[in-house]
Amino acid sequence: MERTSKTAIGLMSGTSMDGVDAAAVRIYDDYNFEFISGHSLKYPDDVRTKLLEIANNNAVTSDICFMDFVTGKLFAQCANELIEKAGLNPKDVDYIASHGQTVFHIPEDKSIGNITAKSTLQIGNISVIAELTGITTVGDFRSRDMACGGQGAPLVPFADELIFKKDKNRAIQNIGGIGNVTVLSKDCDTFAFDTGPGNMLIDGVMHELFNLPYDKDGQIAAKGQIDNEFLNRLLTEDYYKKFPPKSTGRELFNDIYLQNILQNSPENKYDTVASVTALSAKTIADAYKNFVLPKTSLDEIVLGGGGAYNRTLKNLIRDYTQLPVKTHADFNIDDKYKEAIAFALLGFCTLNHTPNNLPACTGAKKKVIMGVVAYS
Ligand SMILES: Nc1ncnc2c1ncn2[C@@H]1O[C@H](COP(=O)(O)OP(=O)(O)O)[C@@H](O)[C@H]1O
Ligand SMILES: [Mg+2]
Known part of the structure; x- marks a missing residue:
């Protein structure tokens, strides 16, 4: 019997705020995967500066609102460029899984009134990505783990x-x-x-x-x-x-x-x-x-x-x-795209309704399905 697989694009931008890394991956039902191609989009200088201002608590609410959509557009652009570069047909890409750009992360409990919460904010609006790529997009992975007591990180394990x-x-x-x-x-x-x-x-x-x-x-x-x-x-x-x-x-x-x-x-x-x-x-x-x-x-x-x-x-x-110190390249995985590949795998679980956090790593009370979906 032929193995079934999904073609996915993982999108990642980390705390370096250098830009977006995208990995196209074929993922099989047994979670084996093949890396198809990678592509990176550097943030324009003004965008990076504004994101750093937000992360340094030096921005206003309207900046955050606006930059959510700006980064959404850049994530979509990066995915579209990868699709073109890899010679993929957008119709053949089953989904995009986007980590988003973390602008704030509060992994410890904080209180106001009598309410206590941990919180995190990744921008890069997934409705914008779904709209501009025409591809179902999964995002907001960290929130669900935090909602059940986890740190929402790390997810790559x-x-x-x-x-x-x-x-x-x-x-x-x-x-x-x-x-x-x-x-x-x-x-x-x-x-x-x-x-x-x-x-x-x-x-x-x-x-x-x-x-x-x-x-x-x-x-x-x-x-x-x-x-x-x-x-x-x-x-x-x-x-x-x-x-x-x-x-x-x-x-x-x-x-x-x-x-x-x-x-x-x-x-x-x-x-x-x-x-x-x-x-x-x-x-x-x-x-x-x-x-x-x-x-x-x-x-x-x-x-x-x-x-x-x-x-x-x-x-x-x-x-x-x-x-001894090796790199992912020694295991045939591009060091630059490893985290983008990881999010493609996490999104695979979201769409299969399979729990994808590791409570031993995040401190969450239970296994949950992380990720929110914007349909194509
Ligand atoms: N050739 C290089 N030599 C040294 N450092 C590099 C090189 N290429 C990238 N980096 C470092 O890696 C950072 C980006 O790493 P990345 O894995 O994308 O981090 P993040 O996940 O935080 O975005 C850059 O900001 C830079 O510090
Ligand atoms: Mg980066």
């Missing part, structure tokens, strides 16, 4: 379990704006959490000191020396000591945070980039030591996300953990 078999004990370490790890081991249930900053502070420092968006291949960091006194001060941040489940974002590691750390940074700007790069690597290594190794040994690390291209960061992670 669901896909990690499908992609990697548990033949080795692995730390699947994504390095987007924030770093997050999924621990896949024979010795324990899958768990995951945000380790701390990934590229976010590196990008911020690069912007402030070099007027560049990021440290390409880690070349600037490689020219500097790590200032251990500065690094040790950065490591006193409380987030690193918190036990998982835990998640973080621009709400903590934002512009104010960046300006604060720059006040006491080394005189040599290359040393500042080297030290902030070391912060990402060290917090990853410390997170393994404190929260992973007590539960399971690790055989290797698999890096993903844009930070996988930062060679200085990769070398530091290897030095601090003393573990």
